[in-house]
Amino acid sequence: MKRTARTRLGLKFITTTGAIALAVGLAGCASGSTAPAGDGGSGEAADDLTVGVAMPTETSERWINDGQAVKSQLEEAGYGVDLQYANDDIPTQQQQIEQMVTKGADILIIASIDGTALASQLEAAAAKGIPVIAYDRLINGTENVDFYVTFDNYEVGVQQATSLLQGLGYMDAEGKDTGLKDKKIIELFAGSPDDNNTAFFFNGAMDTLKPFLEDGRLTVGSGQTSMDQVATLRWDGATAQKRMEDLLTSTYGGGSKPLHGVLAPYDGISRGIITALQNAGYGENIEAGLPIVSGQDAEIASVKLINDGVQFATIFKDTRKLATEAVKAAEAYAEGGEPEANDTETYDNGVKVVPSYLLESDIVVADNIQSLLIDSEYWTAEEVAAGVAE
Incomplete structure (x- = not known):
């Protein structure tokens, strides 16, 4: 049976003596929260967890703002952040995500260039128990995308x-x-x-x-x-x-x-x-x-x-709100839970319907x-x- 995102992330932090609980607060919560034990065993602070953030390009003002909003909110919540822009080049984004997985990212937030081009990279992430949050662009053709944050x-x-x-x-x-x-x-x-x-x-x-x-x-x-x-x-x-x-x-x-x-x-x-x-x-x-x-x-x-x-x-x-939902999703996984979805029917990526959180926009x-x-x-x-x- 396929492991859920929650189970996969939990397995990353199981030691020989058992799982160690995580308490990571949202930005603005009391300081001193602890994260789960790393692969080595003892409890770690939230900033010992790293979130890999893959953005498509810096040629668009919009994506620059998104990347910075996600990074700043994650850092405020106590996480380490590996933010990468791929200059609208698919092989570059593939390589960046591969490096994030290899370097030990605990969670991935990905705004893909091509939503069909990341299956092998996400398979490698799943093998290491890394939850994947698709950011604004759905990732298609893989079961290894766990949540989707976007606008309607x-x-x-x-x-x-x-x-x-x-x-x-x-x-x-x-x-x-x-x-x-x-x-x-x-x-x-x-x-x-x-x-x-x-x-x-x-x-x-x-x-x-x-x-x-x-x-x-x-x-x-x-x-x-x-x-x-x-x-x-x-x-x-x-x-x-x-x-x-x-x-x-x-x-x-x-x-x-x-x-x-x-x-x-x-x-x-x-x-x-x-x-x-x-x-x-x-x-x-x-x-x-x-x-x-x-x-x-x-x-x-x-x-x-x-x-x-x-x-x-x-x-x-409002990319600030989108970043907030991505951070909430990351924190839910870090805490061993599942993010809150408000749409579980619309976004079928060809392999599964991806649970999603949709935001509203304005003219x-x-x-x-x-x-x-x-x-x-x-x-x-x-x-x-x-x-x-x-």
């Missing part, structure tokens, strides 16, 4: 499409159909095909757009509506810009024909799209004719564009930057004005 990714897609429809005038601030009968033209972009979240985002968005496409109020000018046609490998902004330029040439007369909106799944992609649109002469702001463009991740450069009336919206996924437009981002101290007013993180 289908709902994120719904919000992306909702923001596009709001910007186009088809939905009001409450997400209700305004009854606008005008016919408008849009284009669709999706994320990286090797990221499990991409399909959730795209399906949520398309289900939301479907009634407007079916009744003819919306038309995809290029006719490219399948995820295979609109995906953007590695979520790369330059790739998105090139595709937008090609679409403008092939479908929009190089910028001479109307285009009213673009579904964009991530702020880096949004900025590439906007650059192509502006270069084609679609205007310097929304009022002057720049199409409505959605986004995701509330990156500071895009928040400034929203504040300036260039990009219409983004989806705010950000110019009118709520203050309340959602500045008041919560995610960004400062000065950073929003400059478009640069301090």
Whole structure:
């Protein structure tokens, strides 16, 4: 019978005289908590436990923030942390995880580059009794992923499409159909095909757009509506810009024909799209004719564009909250328990349904930057004005 994550981690700390209990408090709990005995036997402090944290890249502001948030919260809770970024290179991430396992990481938190490329690394982790927490991106094709922390990714897609429809005038601030009968033209972009979240985002968005496409109020000018046609490998902004330029040439007369909106799944992609649109002469702001463009991740450069009336919206996924849930999951395993899941049905990785904890996200437009981002101290007013993180 396959060992559970709880059993596997417990076995790491069994000595010849029996298991030694662990008491690791959350950040802010009383100091002096003890961790389980290591392979050598006697009780150890929490900082004698190491959590390996594998993040995909430092080219995205979002992942830099995630990595630092996870690291700081783990360290505050008393853990040692091995944080590695893989520069969007799959072999690099595989090697980093292999090294974490070899060096004796007690728990792994992994935001994968390719959710299907880590089976052998996680098999090695399981052999050593190391629980694996998938962070924001589900790891597929293996039984050796124990828990998943993420946002409600289908709902994120719904919000992306909702923001596009709001910007186009088809939905009001409450997400209700305004009854606008005008016919408008849009284009669709999706994320990286090797990221499990991409399909959730795209399906949520398309289900939301479907009634407007079916009744003819919306038309995809290029006719490219399948995820295979609109995906953007590695979520790369330059790739998105090139595709937008090609679409403008092939479908929009190089910028001479109307285009009213673009579904964009991530702020880096949004900025590439906007650059192509502006270069084609679609205007310097929304009022002057720049199409409505959605986004995701509330990156500071895009928040400034929203504040300036260039990009219409983004989806705010508070990475501090996601990091907190990852740390809670790690602590549950360290204490010999199981993390609390609020979804045990949705995330099937092809081998098992992975117990998950889902967080909520928010649509950000110019009118709520203050309340959602500045008041919560995610960004400062000065950073929003400059478009640069301090």
